[in-house]
Amino acid sequence: MSLVSIMFYLMAAIALGSALYVAASKNLVRSVFMFFITLFALAGLYVLSLADFVAVTQVVVYVGGILVLILFAFMLSGRESLSGLQQQTNRLISINKLPALLLAVLFFIVLVNVFLKANVDALGWIQQAIAQQNVITPTDVTINNLGINLMTNYLLPFEAISILLLMALAGAAHLSRKEETAS
Amino acid sequence: MITLTHYLLVSAGLFCIGLYVILSKQNAIQILIGIELMLNAAILNLVAFGRFDKLNNSGQTFALFAIVLAAAASAVALAIVLNVYRRYRTIDPDKVNQLKD
Numbered sequence: 001m002s003l004v005s006i007m008f009y010l011m012a013a014i015a016l017g018s019a020l021y022v023a024a025s026k027n028l029v030r031s032v033f034m035f036f037i038t039l040f041a042l043a044g045l046y047v048l049s050l051a052d053f054v055a056v057t058q059v060v061v062y063v064g065g066i067l068v069l070i071l072f073a074f075m076l077s078g079r080e081s082l083s084g085l086q087q088q089t090n091r092l093i094s095i096n097k098l099p100a101l102l103l104a105v106l107f108f109i110v111l112v113n114v115f116l117k118a119n120v121d122a123l124g125w126i127q128q129a130i131a132q133q134n135v136i137t138p139t140d141v142t143i144n145n146l147g148i149n150l151m152t153n154y155l156l157p158f159e160a161i162s163i164l165l166l167m168a169l170a171g172a173a174h175l176s177r178k179e180e181t182a183s
Numbered sequence: 184m185i186t187l188t189h190y191l192l193v194s195a196g197l198f199c200i201g202l203y204v205i206l207s208k209q210n211a212i213q214i215l216i217g218i219e220l221m222l223n224a225a226i227l228n229l230v231a232f233g234r235f236d237k238l239n240n241s242g243q244t245f246a247l248f249a250i251v252l253a254a255a256a257s258a259v260a261l262a263i264v265l266n267v268y269r270r271y272r273t274i275d276p277d278k279v280n281q282l283k284d
Contacts (some may be wrong), residue, residue, distance in 0.1 A: 002184075002265070004185060004267070005184070005185055008185045008189065012189075012193045015193065015197065016193065016196050016197065016200070018222055019196075019200040019201075020195055020200060022200070022204065022216060023200050023203050023204050023207075028210065028212075028213065031213065031216070034211075034214070035216050035220075038194050038197075038220070038223075040225060042197075042226075043225050044192070044229075045193070045227060045245075046227070046230050048185070048228055049190065049231050049234050050229050050234055051230045051233060051234070051242075051246065052246060052249070053233060053242050053243065053247075054226075054230055054243050054246045054250070057247055057250055058226075058250060061250050061253075061254050062250070062253075062254075063221075065254055066219065066253070066254055066257050067257060069257060069261050070212060070215065070216065070257070070261065071213055072261075073261040073264055074193075076265055077212070077264065077265065077274050078266040089184040097207045100202075100203050100206030100207035100249070101203060101207070102210060103202065103203075103206060104199045104200070104203035104206070105201045106196060106250070107199055107202060108199035109200075110197065111239075112192060112195055113197040115192060115195060116188070118186075119255070120187045120188060120191060121186050121187050121188060123229070124185070125235070125282070126235050129235040129236065129237075130235070134235065134236065134237045135235055135237060135239050135251070138204060138232060140237070142237070142240065142243070145238075145240055146240045146243060147239075149239060149240045149244060150244060150247075152238060152243060154241075154244050157244075157245075157248060158248075159247050160252055160254065163252065164252070165251060165254075165255050168255035168256070168258060168259050169258070170253075171259055171262070172258045172259050172261075172262040173262075174267055175259070175262035175263060175265075175266055176262040176266065
């Protein structure tokens with residue numbers, strides 16, 4: 001068992017375990033911080049699949065941006081909703097959680113069956129990529145190529161996503177402004 | 184040796200945990216966290232397959248786009264959550280059942 005596989009199993013266990021804690025926790029703030037750990041473990045998984053730039057972006061955007069935003073929304077949405085929710089979720093395994101649990105578990109079984117039957121490692125294009133040595137190896141530097149591709153091959157999706165980001169920014173600012181005259 | 188199937192199984196687990204969080208929680212912010220978990224499962228798949236495309240980097244590029252998309256979506260969603268709280272004094276989606284104020 002190599003070091004890479006040990007790291008993979010460790011990261012996968014941390015990610016899945018902290019995600020389960022997010023799902024099961026009664027304390028809301030603690031579940032937000034466990035989500036933080038899930039995101040870090042996922043960044044580690046991205047590094048292990050040799051996508052270091054995506055991992056850094058994950059840390060910067062998710063941990064630096066989204067998580068701070070979620071904590072802000074938490075603080076602004078008041079204490080009474082938080083305490084009201086805590087006394088509501090005192091019983092963890094209640095009957096109204098059962099359909100959700102059933103649906104999630106059944107969907108997981110379906111997904112696992114599909115993935116095991118699909119045998120993705122023997123797909124045609126993946127075998128072809130291995131034969132043509134089109135596979136990223138651990139010594140490659142991919143960032144140069146990624147930047148060039150982003151500005152040539154994928155310029156149209158890049159521009160589209162930038163316009164969408166601008167629209168989302170303007171929309172969020174418009175939605176969360178203070179209204180002077182209550183309508 | 185870590186194969187693609189391992190990554191797919193991890194992302195299936197994350198996706199189903201996200202699905203459970205969305206279906207069972209009674210707080211709009213926790214539902215948003217569930218959506219982010221599902222999006223992260225999808226990004227993990229993109230990255231794992233993107234390893235087999237060294238020339239075009241398609242998987243990694245679209246993983247970056249998906250991260251940006253998730254950030255934009257969550258910013259708008261949190262703005263909506265704040266507005267809903269200001270109007271209804273609750274962020275339980277079950278109790279927000281009026282379109283008109």
